[in-house]
Amino acid sequence: MIHHRDYHNREEARSEIFDYIELFYNRQRLHQSLGYQTPIGYEKMKGVA
Template sequence: MSRRDNAGDNAPMESFFKTLKVERIYQVRYETRAQARLDIVDWIEGYDNRERLHTSNGFLTPVAYEAAMIAA
């Protein structure tokens, strides 16, 4: 939840949900909510965390960035 009078607080989550909607949700027709939930979790864990490069951490995947921070 955003702190009062801090509009930039939600920017990372808004960016994430925009990417999720554009790259996944609007591209697939789901028969059930359960099917949608499973597909979204698979997308987040499989693609967004392991393959997609993120600008906020030097164009690394979150998994690679975390490994680099642990090794440092």
């Protein structure tokens, strides 16, 4: 159980955990190492994107 969610099978858990990591954790949350910016915001600031 992750974030108070029960999964019916391993594939459902894998898919939702992957989406959480790729779509929220890595892209939207603020990262201390990036000066508390999102990775996308940091790339825009640095002109990388």
